[in-house]
Amino acid sequence: VADPLHQTAPHTGSSPEEAGASRDRQLTTGDMARLSNSTLRTVRFYEEEGILRPVARTEGGHRLFERTELARLLLVSDMRAAGLSLGEIKELLAMKSSAESGGAAAKVATRALAQRIRELDEKLGALTRLREDLVRTASVVAACLSCEGHEFFPEQCDRCAIIASEKDPPRALKVLWSVGEKPLGIVETAPAGETTKEPE
Amino acid sequence: VADPLHQTAPHTGSSPEEAGASRDRQLTTGDMARLSNSTLRTVRFYEEEGILRPVARTEGGHRLFERTELARLLLVSDMRAAGLSLGEIKELLAMKSSAESGGAAAKVATRALAQRIRELDEKLGALTRLREDLVRTASVVAACLSCEGHEFFPEQCDRCAIIASEKDPPRALKVLWSVGEKPLGIVETAPAGETTKEPE
DNA sequence: TTGCTCCTCACGTCACGTGAGGTGGC
């Protein structure tokens, strides 16, 4: 909802010609964060972790990055979003430089990449199944939009014809729409009669 | 590699008839963990968070769960794997019980589910793009398998014909296979001559 | 001179992991 970084337009200079937003100029920490949709803190943290390295600092101490570091950050961000830990990502980044020859590096990299691709396929499968489950759930729940003052509503929807007639209902429907939950504050030893006020 | 829970067979009793692994028997914390591929700690943590609730305890203090709680745990696990926070998941789980009528609940749920489905689509897109990038990278790197003692190897692979001839190379190739990195221990002010020992 | 950007600590948070030390049930 609220974006983590002040998402103002990056280069609101007068003319795009002279505004200095040109290619292959060095990037600040803020540029890196904006262009990768991450945060200042993340860029600095990745530097601490040895994943990114600024080429220089201004005399004021501001970091300056090459554009290749942005590509690196973008790859790391995507791999993090795919669920890899920073340790696993570091291994991938270090594969080539820790090999003795090109052939050795290629062998290690081929294996590792194939493994990561298999894992991505598994994850894509899981997310797709969840998606289908939610889609089917939403289409059933849409039939409840006109449910007002129904005798079954909060506690016994599973006895309602709309829900009960579903053969092989999606899991999210079973979990979200079956017996209502009372997550906290259940008072089982409460004296009966205080709960419902009957009109006198 | 090593599975987090001791993955022994759950019910190694004599005959499957009498071994008591039947349907709708109550589940222990360990059953819940095994059947959801999570851990004892996670099940307990979800109880602390109000997401799961055991129906009872044995006199020894062991938790007992209904089978519906397993479905709940499975849904929560999948949503966590999809990147939702426990706070977001709790909101989804509480939607129905916090609504006034069936229609109101359905309205809230329809909106929320549609939103989550959109987010899943975005995530699926991102993971698919990463997958394609890795696949293309692997297919290029496969050509390096026979690279031995090459003049360009560690530092100048981007000048090698195999790499340079790629028009629009995948990002992972650029990051993983361009100029080699020396992540730690760069000594720029080192006195020259100590690094390489020349035979006398 | 005024904002906006970036800096360095340093403590907080989220979702668990990982023992320590003890009991339970077949």
Add this chain to the structure above:
DNA sequence: TTGCTCCTCACGTCACGTGAGGTGGC
């Protein structure tokens, strides 16, 4: 009686988030 399972604290970890207080550059 012996294992294996489960229990309750309680501290650790990973990947950052979030101020506090200060400087920088157009």
